[in-house]
Amino acid sequence: MHGMRAGVSPYPSLLPKVEQVYWAFRSLVLLGLVFYFVVAWPEGASGLRGWGLLLIYALVLAVPALLVRLCHWRFEQVFTSLFLLDVVSITWLVHITGDIASNFFVLYYAFVPFAAYYLGPAVGLGAAALVTVIYAVPCFSTSGLVALPEFTFRAMMLWVFTASMGMASRFVDTFAQRLLNAMDKLNERTSELERTHTQLQTIYETSRSLAELRAVENVIDRVLSIARSVLNYPICELYTWDPVRRRLFLKGRLDETTVERLERSIAVEPNEIFARVIRDGDVARVVDRHLGRTVIDGSARRSQLVVPMVSEGRLIGLLNAESPQVNAFGERDERVFSILAASTAMALVNADLHQQMEKLTIVDELTGVYNFRHFRTRLEDEKRRAVRYGQPLSLIMVDIDWFKTLNDRYGHEIGNVALRQLVRVIGACVRDVDTLARYGGEEFIIILPQTGTEEAHTIGERIRAKVEETEFGPDTTGRPIHLTVSIGISCYPDNGRSEENLVESVDQALYRAKGGGRNAVRLT
Numbered sequence: 079m080h081g082m083r084a085g086v087s088p089y090p091s092l093l094p095k096v097e098q099v100y101w102a103f104r105s106l107v108l109l110g111l112v113f114y115f116v117v118a119w120p121e122g123a124s125g126l127r128g129w130g131l132l133l134i135y136a137l138v139l140a141v142p143a144l145l146v147r148l149c150h151w152r153f154e155q156v157f158t159s160l161f162l163l164d165v166v167s168i169t170w171l172v173h174i175t176g177d178i179a180s181n182f183f184v185l186y187y188a189f190v191p192f193a194a195y196y197l198g199p200a201v202g203l204g205a206a207a208l209v210t211v212i213y214a215v216p217c218f219s220t221s222g223l224v225a226l227p228e229f230t231f232r233a234m235m236l237w238v239f240t241a242s243m244g245m246a247s248r249f250v251d252t253f254a255q256r257l258l259n260a261m262d263k264l265n266e267r268t269s270e271l272e273r274t275h276t277q278l279q280t281i282y283e284t285s286r287s288l289a290e291l292r293a294v295e296n297v298i299d300r301v302l303s304i305a306r307s308v309l310n311y312p313i314c315e316l317y318t319w320d321p322v323r324r325r326l327f328l329k330g331r332l333d334e335t336t337v338e339r340l341e342r343s344i345a346v347e348p349n350e351i352f353a354r355v356i357r358d359g360d361v362a363r364v365v366d367r368h369l370g371r372t373v374i375d376g377s378a379r380r381s382q383l384v385v386p387m388v389s390e391g392r393l394i395g396l397l398n399a400e401s402p403q404v405n406a407f408g409e410r411d412e413r414v415f416s417i418l419a420a421s422t423a424m425a426l427v428n429a430d431l432h433q434q435m436e437k438l439t440i441v442d443e444l445t446g447v448y449n450f451r452h453f454r455t456r457l458e459d460e461k462r463r464a465v466r467y468g469q470p471l472s473l474i475m476v477d478i479d480w481f482k483t484l485n486d487r488y489g490h491e492i493g494n495v496a497l498r499q500l501v502r503v504i505g506a507c508v509r510d511v512d513t514l515a516r517y518g519g520e521e522f523i524i525i526l527p528q529t530g531t532e533e534a535h536t537i538g539e540r541i542r543a544k545v546e547e548t549e550f551g552p553d554t555t556g557r558p559i560h561l562t563v564s565i566g567i568s569c570y571p572d573n574g575r576s577e578e579n580l581v582e583s584v585d586q587a588l589y590r591a592k593g594g595g596r597n598a599v600r601l602t
Contacts, residue, residue: 461570
C-alpha cells in the first residue's frame with residue numbers, strides 16, 4: 079500500500095479506503111455475472127459449470143471479506159491471492175463463453191488496472207504481462223493466428239489502461255500526500271496558535287494579579303512562579319537596575335531544582351548581552367551562546383532570552399531566561415516574556431511606591447527613625463513574644479538635656495541638626511534587633527527584646543557616654559556643641575506587665591534621671 083495510506087497524520091487519507099472500493103467492485107462484478115447468466119443464458123455457460131463458477135465467485139467474495147473483518151487478516155495478502163484467482167476465473171469464463179469471441183475479457187480491464195492502482199505501476203505492468211500470456215492460451219488454442227490482430231489490440235489496451243491507472247494512482251497519491259502535509263502543517267499551526275492563545279490568556283490573567291501585590295518580595299516570588307508553572311522555563315533570573323551605580327542586582331532566580339528569592343541581592347556587572355539590552359531597550363534572543371566562539375566557557379546554558387522591564391520609559395530591570403537546549407526560545411516566547419516583563423516592571427514600581435508610602439506613615443520625617451505610632455505596634459508585638467517565650471524585655475527612654483535652651487540660643491535649625499546627629503549616635507550604640515523611635519520632641523525610646531535590666535543599663539550608659547563625648551554642631555559661630563542626655567530604663571516583667579505600665583515606668587525613671595542632675599541613667 080502507498081505511503082499516504084500508512085502515515086501518522088490525523089487525516090489518514092483523502093480518498094475512500096481501497097478495501098471498501100475493492101469489495102464494492104467485486105460485488106458489482108458478481109451482480110453483473112448473475113444478471114448475465116439469468117438473462118443472456120449463453121449455451122456454453124448453461125449447466126453446472128456456469129452456476130458453479132458463480133457460487134465459487136460468491137464464496138471467494140464473502141470468505142476473504144469475513145477473514146479481513148473478523149480475523150484481522152492483512153488485506154494485501156488477501157488481495158494478492160484473490161487477484162491470481164480472478165485471473166484464473168476470468169480466463170475460465172472466457173474459455174467457456176467462446177474464447178476470442180467472449181466479451182468477458184473486459185473483466186481483465188477492471189482487475190489488472192485496479193492492481194496497478196493498489197500495488198503501483200510496476201506491479202500492475204507485471205500483472206498485465208502475466209494476464210497477456212494467460213489470455214493468449216484460450217485465444218490462440220481455438221482460433222489460431224486469426225485471433226492475432228484482435229488479441230494484440232486487446233492486450234495493448236490492457237497495457238494502456240494498466241499504465242494509465244498506475245500513473246494516475248501515483249499522481250493522486252503524490253497530490254494527496256502534499257495536501258495531507260499541508261493539512262498537517264495547518265493543524266500544527268492551529269494547535270500552536272491555540273496553545274499560544276491559552277498561554278497568553280494565562281499570562282494576562284496572572285500578570286494582572288501582580289498589580290495587587292504590595293511587597294517587592296511577593297512580586298519576585300510570583301514572577302518566578304509564573305516562569306516555572308506557566309512558561310516552563312528551566313532557568314529564569316530577575317534583575318533590578320541601579321542607574322546611579324550602573325549595576326544590576328540579582329533579586330531572584332530559578333533553575334531545574336530550586337526557586338530562590340535572594341534576601342540580599344547580588345550586585346552583577348552587566349555582560350555584553352545585558353549591556354546591549356540596557357543600552358538599546360530591545361529584547362535579546364541568543365540561539366546558541368557557543369556559536370562563533372573559539373573559547374567555550376563550559377556552561378551548560380546554550381540559548382538565552384533577555385527582556386527589559388520598562389515602566390513609563392524608565393528601565394526597572396531585566397528578565398533573563400536560559401536553557402541547555404539550542405534555539406529553545408522562539409518569537410512566541412519573546413512576545414509572552416515581554417508581556418510578563420512589562421507587568422513585572424509596573425508591579426515592582428507599584429510595590430516600591432506602596433512601601434515608600436507605608437514607610438512615611440511609620441517613620442519620623444525629621445530624624446528618619448520610627449514614629450510613636452509604629453513604636454506602639456512594635457511594643458505590642460515584642461511584649462507578646464516576651465510573654466510567649468518567657469523572656470525579658472526592656473525600654474530605654476532618652477531625653478536631651480536643656481534642649482529648649484539650645485533651640486533658643488542657636489535656632490531650631492541647629493536643634494534639628496542635633497536631633498539627627500543624636501539618632502546616629504544612638505543607632506551606633508544599639509543592636510540590629512532593637513527598635514529606635516522618636517517618642518516626641520527631643521525624647522527617643524528604644525525597645526530591647528530579650529534584654530534584662532542589667533544589660534539594658536549597660537547599653538544606656540554606653541549611649542550616655544557616647545553622647546557626652548560627641549561634638550554636635552557647629553553652632554552659628556562655628557564652634558562645636560556639646561550635649562548630654564538623661565536616660566530612664568524599665569524592664570518586663572520587673573517593672574510592669576502591660577505596655578502602659580512599662581512606658582509609665584520608663585518615663586518615671588527618666589524624670590528621676592533629670593531630677594537627679596541630668597546626664598545620668600536611672601532604673602525604675
